[in-house]
Amino acid sequence: MDYDAIVIGAGNGGLTASAALARKGMQVLLLERHNIPGGCATSFCRGRFEFEVALHQLSGLGTPEQPGPLRMTLDSLGVMENLEFVEITDLYSVHMPDGFHASFKPDKNQIIAELKEKFPHENEGIDGFFDLVYKYAGDMIGAFIFRDPEPSREKYPNMYRYAFKNAKAVLDDFFKDPRLKAVISVYWGYLGISADQMAFAYLAMILFQFIEFKPYHVKGGSQALSNAILNSFFTAGGRARFNCGAQRILTEDNQVRGVVTDDGDIVEAPYVVANISPVETYTNLIDKNLIPDNTLQEMNSRTLSNSAFSMFIGFDCEPEALNIAESTNFLMSSTDITRTNHDRMNRIDIQDELLVMSCYDVSDSSFSPPGTCQVNLVTLKYGDPWLDIPPGRYHEVKFRCAESMLCRMEEIYPEIRQHIEEIDVATPLTHMRYLGHPAGSVYGFEHRTRDSLFFQPGRHSPVKGLCFAGGWTGDGGFEPTLRSGVAAAKSILKQTNK
Amino acid sequence: MKKGIWQEFDGYEEIAEEIEFSFKAGKERSFDRLMAGQYIRQLHPRQLKLRIVDVIAETASTKTLRLAPVDALLPPFLAGQYIPLFLEINGIRTSRPYSISSQPRQTGYYDITVRRVPDGLVSNYLMDRIKTGDQLDSAGPQGNFHYNPLYHDKHMVCIAGGSGITPFMSMIREIVECGLDRTVTLLYGNRQPDDIIFHEELERISARFDNITYIPVIEKPGKTYTGACGFINAALIREILGSMSDMTFFLCGPQGMYEFCLPELESLGIEKRKIRKEMYGPPDNICDHQGWPSQIEAEDRFEVKILDGRTISVRARDPLLVSLENEGILPPSICRSGECSMCRVKVLSGKVFQPAGTPVRKSDTQFGYVHSCISYPLGDLEIML
Known part of the structure; x- marks a missing residue:
């Protein structure tokens, strides 16, 4: 065998899997089709700007004194000394065209106070809702993080009652004001599923996590994170081939034997970690006859998550000149939190979609060059409708959508047009191109309650020696995908007794 | 389906039912993958075969090559964008970006207009040796030098x-x-x-x-x-x-x-x-560039060791990418002006000169990556491709 393990794809999960394996003495080959590591966790330069592609708020980091799960993961990979994290001092803000503005800090009491000030008629519900969020999180931690050997409904009543309830139903229990419901559940945008389809568990845990472990950004953006993990992998003796993916996974007797690279080389190894979609793996990389029907049926039963329409804008002024005072801003035109809101993601044009606008320079003035700032403006869109655009009209449609999005931003920040120095636009097709994901999905499969790890196979595959890492194995986002690679590595190390 | 305490959670039955239903209603996913791949190949093909259908003399030192597609539709582009040409000349494989001079709504061909550069490897080849009927390898158009209706003045x-x-x-x-x-x-x-x-x-x-x-x-x-x-x-x-x-x-x-x-x-x-x-290739004479160390002469030679590979001899005045290509080592390259970052390599030891203002990602600089098309050796190097 040429290697102990081969990792296909240098996204978050592939990178952490590679580094975790190599640091335990495994001989690892990392294959990446692009010329740079990171997958979504990357950046690109335009003019004097380096634009962040994907990272809005890093969850689960915590402080050195009270480390969160992600900090422990990154520590174990030996990357912390090469990275500088910046705490984002605000949780998020919501801006509406009618002048409504609520601004939250990652502090439970501040959030409650701000909500009560903006929604005095909902005082009681606000207390009750956050009480439940914290009780629910406490139950989850007790039962699953500390692995209670004898969990029960008596010990964890909120978990038993609320885990599978949808977020909208819980919000309806506590609140009447549709605007309050929309403001409090705005993080649905990080999951890509509307509140009436999303488990309350997700909403509760995302709020709890960000409040308790604080949101972070990293200097140099997510590319710094990717480069640091790759560097740790190299330091541990790992080998990588860029501009070279895998075209086949080779097997013998239902056991992984190696891969054929894009260059046509056969590389042997008993383990393969696929940091690519199961769709690509099962339909293109591996002998389909090896995959049991129920695995394929399971895969086909899932729906593909949304892609995104993003704008990267560089301004020739500081954020203050544009009246941008917070790092993470949701620009909200509609307070709809139901499936019809979700359906907006199926149309190409941008009208009253939820937009998230991140301005990293607010927390880190060195993020963009002196005297400038940048924003990353995103709305979620499904990829499929974009495949119906005649290629010759693609640029026109892209600019049309981007113009609508700029107008939306202008409603809240009227000064922007006078200061634009660079703009680049990424559509769902851009994500299809660079990620190679079907439908340009950015979160892997969708994250309905039925898609949670209680029900789905996660990293496991029916082929011995093959497992998955990354957003397709469970939850999307930086923290889950970074941790998924380490989990994949651990399961391999367990099998090899290393 | 997996077993665990969650089977006792309220609402479990409905979810189990939903999953059972979704198994029946599933959709063949290989189709999504194919559709995306096909569409992307129309917009941004990694390989595009073009045939010279006409050669138009413009001036004594300039010709326009009219390029028609061999086996696909031409991808759309924005006026101002370029295509890379991938060539093999005298045994050396290299690439060059050429702006398209025809207009984008003319979808039957791309024109590129080439001026002879004294001693230029590629321009002389295209001027003297390429004729109607010849085939060239290219890829989808790219580049950011175009009118952008979002913020450029009319x-x-x-x-x-x-x-x-x-x-x-x-x-x-x-x-x-x-x-x-x-x-x-x-x-x-x-x-x-x-x-x-x-x-x-x-x-x-x-x-x-x-x-x-x-x-x-x-x-x-x-x-x-x-x-x-x-x-x-x-x-x-x-x-x-x-x-x-x-x-x-x-x-x-x-x-x-x-x-x-x-x-x-x-x-x-x-x-x-x-x-x-618009970017315009590496500087003609890097030794005249601001910041170039005066003790290094254009013709100075150094050794570059490639990790897991050979050691090659390089000249100070040549961009690292060109020296690598001369030895048959081919990092991908598109813009060859320092911008697109396709040709980035990691410098493990030694020093290179990369003009100030080259758009390199901050963390790439932190970890020693350079854009080899615009990086010049200032001594012996070890690099990783």
């Missing part, structure tokens, strides 16, 4: 030098042939009147269309020349444009033109955000 001031006219030809042709609501003032600098490419066509267009103004500027005119002379400087720009608000400036030409024109624009008070600059 009045474009185009400043071109020599063969830097090519992206502007595409833009101007599109504007007049498609009747676009845009205004162009073109200042086009050349050494001699004979060097001007597309002169007759530009004269014809500017005579016929009010929204296109064409000002050829000749650096070293003969005694009888009556047009604008010298360099394209602040005085000339002010004289021609008058008020310069609501105009975006687009520059494309050799390094020397940028070094001269950019301070001139600054002296006119043009804001940085109103100036767009």
